[in-house]
Amino acid sequence: MSNTPRTGHKPLALGLIVLAAALVAAGVISRRSQAEQVKQANTPIVPMVSVVTAGQAAGAALELPARIEPWQRAPIYARVSGYLKSWSVDIGAPVKSGQTLADIETPDLDQQLLQAKAELATARSNLALASSTAKRWQGLLAADAVSRQEADEKAGDLAAKQSAVNAMQANVDRVQALQRYTRLVAPFDGVVTARNTDVGALINVGGAPGSELFVVSDLSRLRVYVNVPQRQVAAIKVGDKAELSAPERPGKVYTATVQSLSQAINASSGAMLVQLSVQNDSRELLPGGYASIHFNTPVASAALSIPPSALIFNKSGTQVATLGKDGRVVVKPVTISRDLGSVLEIATGIDRNDQVIANPPDGVATGDAVRVAANTAKAKL
Template sequence: MSQPDPVSRKRGSYRGLRLAGVVAVVIAVVVVAHGLIVRAAESSRLRDWTDAQALPTVAVNPPANSANASGLELPGRLEAFKRAPIYARVPGYVKDWKYDIGAKVKAGDLLAEVETPDLDQQLAQARADLATAQANANLSRITAQRWQALGKTSLVAKQDVDEKTGDLAAKQAAANSAQANVARLVAMKGFARITAPFDGIVTARNTDIGALVNAGSSAGSELFVVSDTQRLRVNLAVPQNYAPSVPPGTKATLSVPEYPNKTYTAEVEASSQAISAASGTTQMQLLVDNPDGELLPGGYASVRLDLKAHAKVLSVPASALIVNANGLTVATVGADDKIVVKPVTLARDLGKTVEISSGLAADDRVVENPPDGVVSGTQVRIAGAQPKGQVAAAEKGKNSKG
């Protein structure tokens, strides 16, 4: 068996090395090309993502039909249906008190008694003066009767008879005056018993045994306050533009902070029929039943008035309104995801929402919080929607895998 020629072996070795080099070069080219392609694709996706993130993101919602849900929420203040601050009518010292705060009382119940030493002496003096005046009147009556009898016999002058008759009238008038003074002081003595003017609850007691009290409201604070809380008044300041929509009889619901999960039914009783120049509001009064005493006079209440709904109006969040030199406008998003600014007409401002009477369609996509400086034609991205570039990339990746 013959051995291969050394030269032939050398040539075969060169060919093998050349082939290996070619394969290595091809592999390197393939790796580099793949890397460039992947890098270009990543760069394209990054560019699309960056472009998408650069667009303003907005939340949109169609306007709501407010025909069945129209109301006005306002703060109110609760007051007792009847409230009587009770002052001392006569000066003296508190002898005793019978009811403390929170006690239920009936009309005529004795709340406190006042010792009146000065008034007692004045009453004793007035009664003595009355006795003197009555005695003088009786003597004058007897004297006048005697002179009148003598006057019929012509033994005395008619002038003397008239003087005695006039003296009787003066003495009788003095007796009547003394009687009236006694009656006045007796009535004043009756005010030493301080009583409840109506059925209610003692909501304040500002005195104690032995305390010096003066007569009248200008001399100090009230001794007691009695309030009727079976029904409460709710004072409400209604803005001028809503006043015609809140006639007497309008129903309302109210809630208080101490019972957050409970509501109460109230009704508009009266309106002041005047606008306050300071606040631009009309004072209105509502009545609410309070049989269990849960609502406390003087407290705060949130009141929702059930207003008559306006027909053919749409409601949007108050944050959607744009107020600038162009007037009142609302930003909407068109089918091409571009902003369309529309001028609108405001029907009513309900606080968190506003009613639009014209300028919007029911299928408009209204921007809830438009960014500053938004104008028609601005490209935006809808919150929660996937950017178109990412959607295309996802579809491309899906197709390449399929």
């Protein structure tokens, strides 16, 4: 038997040693990596933010919704009962002052006039008899044929008959005056904007809204009503110019003039009613419609402005985060005065020189540390 040593096991043992060393090294590296991750997890992350300085809100032109009304609008009601005999104008037709709109047939009123005239004729006959009787009794009194008492009675009867004639004449005049209302006429130059009757319709005396037979409106000039918030009423004066735009005329602007102010704040809306006028010779603007009023004079504001992204909404209400002197966050409650889209006007809660965090991180609270971005724009809004 040969005593030569076996050399085939040496490479295997060497490989096992190398593998064991690699496993030990991998374990050490893994533990170090996990330790670094734990260390980083325990280290607080300081968020980076940008800040802006709350500044005086720029004067913003005031734009408000408004409604358009005709300069004059007359609903035409019936003063007599009857049936509509005919009408001569329809909606959209221009009319002149005094032009006939419709005729009403009034058979009952015609009979009342005949009756009143008959009663007047009877009263006049009685008056004539009482007059001749009183004259005769005055002659008999002069001849002492009758007593003064009897003569005075006849004179009193004459006065009563005269009063009856006057009453009957007034009744005839009243019915004749009513007959003039059988013809409906336009009260001024304008346009017929409503017709709520037709031939043969029963006409009743009315004055309630919705019972008008016709509506005549003056469209050559229009009234524009707008409710101006209390904060801006001091900037609006009689004679100021404003720009009016209507949705049915996109891109077209009309000049309106402030005519009057109600000089009172409506308790329910917190606004004051302002009346403007606008010429409408082309009849492009429609009464009863919606419009938008843009006042040319910028409206000054004492509020401070911040970007909308700076607002924080939570259970504590509306807040903003500001940067304190020590570089830590100070959360302040605020009151929004007006939303102008690109900026918000803040009425209370912040000072003019506060550095407001424009992008506050979620869950930010007073005392949190933050880092200010190097390229932050600190200009006033």
